[in-house]
Amino acid sequence: MQISDISFWGVGVAVxxxxxxxxxxxxxxxxxxxxxFRVLAYVGASLAVTALVMWAVMSLDSWWADxxxxxxxxxxxxxLILRKAHLSMKSFYLPLALSVLAxxxxxxxxxxLLTPVAHSLLILSVMGVVAGQMFFSVSLALxxxxxxxxxxxxxxxxxxxxxASHVEAIMPSVRRSLRxxxxxxxxxxxxxxxxxxxxxxxxxxxxxxxxxSAAVIVFVLMMLVWTSCVGAxxxxxxxxxxxxxxxxGRFVC
Amino acid sequence: MxxxxxxxxxxxxxxxxxxxxxxYAGELTCLTGGTATRRTRWLLAMQGFIPVTHGCICIDxxxxxxxxxxxxxKLISYSPSRLCESGEVTxxxxxxxxxxxSLRQNRDIPISNGILGEEVRRIGADADDPRVQLLAVxxxxxxxxxxxxxxxxxxxxxxxxxxxKGKLVVVATGDDRLLAFADKVAELL
Numbered sequence: 001m002q003i004s005d006i007s008f009w010g011v012g013v014a015v016x017x018x019x020x021x022x023x024x025x026x027x028x029x030x031x032x033x034x035x036x037f038r039v040l041a042y043v044g045a046s047l048a049v050t051a052l053v054m055w056a057v058m059s060l061d062s063w064w065a066d067x068x069x070x071x072x073x074x075x076x077x078x079x080l081i082l083r084k085a086h087l088s089m090k091s092f093y094l095p096l097a098l099s100v101l102a103x104x105x106x107x108x109x110x111x112x113l114l115t116p117v118a119h120s121l122l123i124l125s126v127m128g129v130v131a132g133q134m135f136f137s138v139s140l141a142l143x144x145x146x147x148x149x150x151x152x153x154x155x156x157x158x159x160x161x162x163x164a165s166h167v168e169a170i171m172p173s174v175r176r177s178l179r180x181x182x183x184x185x186x187x188x189x190x191x192x193x194x195x196x197x198x199x200x201x202x203x204x205x206x207x208x209x210x211x212x213s214a215a216v217i218v219f220v221l222m223m224l225v226w227t228s229c230v231g232a233x234x235x236x237x238x239x240x241x242x243x244x245x246x247x248x249g250r251f252v253c
Numbered sequence: 254m255x256x257x258x259x260x261x262x263x264x265x266x267x268x269x270x271x272x273x274x275x276x277y278a279g280e281l282t283c284l285t286g287g288t289a290t291r292r293t294r295w296l297l298a299m300q301g302f303i304p305v306t307h308g309c310i311c312i313d314x315x316x317x318x319x320x321x322x323x324x325x326x327k328l329i330s331y332s333p334s335r336l337c338e339s340g341e342v343t344x345x346x347x348x349x350x351x352x353x354x355s356l357r358q359n360r361d362i363p364i365s366n367g368i369l370g371e372e373v374r375r376i377g378a379d380a381d382d383p384r385v386q387l388l389a390v391x392x393x394x395x396x397x398x399x400x401x402x403x404x405x406x407x408x409x410x411x412x413x414x415x416x417x418k419g420k421l422v423v424v425a426t427g428d429d430r431l432l433a434f435a436d437k438v439a440e441l442l
Binding site: 168 | 266
């Protein structure tokens with residue numbers, strides 16, 4: 001869709017409706033108004049920046065621009081995940097960034113096999129969905145992992161002291177973490193999809209993709225998202241292990 | 254050669270006073286004094302879980318370091334005073350007897366409800382006390398060094414019997430009745 005296709009009448013009606021809603025809050029709850037404006041400004045600015053960057057990447061339509069964008073998204077999502085989970089950047093950033101990039105790469109690569117779409121378009125859209133889900137899933141998983149290790153030290157030491165290898169001793173925490181990585185993803189899928197279809201599905205319909213093809217693409221993408229989130233969590237745990245435990249197996253984070 | 258666990262002017266993280274101790278195989282050594290938490294920390298230090306800031310912990314003359322502690326632990330079995338989570342962990346399950354004996358290193362050790370029940374009976378303390386089962390598991394692992402944190406007082410005679418089988422037994426306790434069974438007592442300052 002080009003900018004010239006947007007009807008100013010439609011935009012005008014939406015702005016009017018928004019003004020009515022704001023007016024309602026002005027009457028019944030003025031304290032909420034500043035919040036509404038702050039969020040509107042934030043979303044508007046973010047969307048503008050995102051649109052400009054994506055427009056640039058799509059206009060360039062070259063492999064290095066795509067690669068730069070993948071790297072930027074992977075590194076930024078890793079930073080945001082760690083900030084949300086309140087975890088140490090020093091211990092986790094590099095392992096997490098590598099895991100997230102691996103997850104994004106595998107998801108985008110698999111989608112290339114599935115759909116004959118222009119490279120940049122596919123990379124931008126698939127990576128957006130996967131990175132968005134990873135943000136919620138991996139942050140909860142890593143937070144759960146570290147919290148579990150901190151709160152079950154007696155259990156961990158008991159197992160190590162009585163013959164467990166390092167992997168055997170941390171396994172209950174790994175299990176808790178992987179379970180936590182899937183829970184936010186399941187939460188999105190338990191809504192009745194007939195009346196609340198996924199946003200990506202709606203986007204595909206608006207892009208003139210047939211409903212059946214859209215359903216297949218969304219289903220495959222969902223499988224990739226689940227796999228990427230669990231895989232990124234597991235890979236981060238493996239790669240960060242050396243900075244979380246010393247040579248004697250003591251948890252030092 | 255008789256197995257020896259030695260603490261030589263050791264200061265561990267979080268402590269202000271050094272401690273020394275010599276525990277030999279065939280002897281029951283009791284660690285007493287201080288609070289239960291401090292005694293537990295000393296037992297954990299003997300297994301390499303708490304860093305040593307001064308002095309040296311040696312097993313059979315070999316210093317216990319961060320690199321050597323995983324190997325040294327193969328000589329030790331440990332019975333804690335309790336096993337529970339500290340804080341919010343959803344669906345926490347303490348390790349079961351099956352969990353311990355299904356570890357790769359322990360798979361060849363024979364275990365059954367009968368064997369475990371018999372060992373619990375030998376201990377002679379209340380079988381419902383979780384410390385009794387933890388002690389029975391530690392003994393059934395059949396390692397040369399048995400470290401026991403705050404055992405029930407009725408287990409004193411049983412722990413003494415273990416030393417007769419050549420085990421090196423280190424017990425942390427604040428109960429004077431258990432000290433009566435000790436061959437050596439090391440007191441925390």
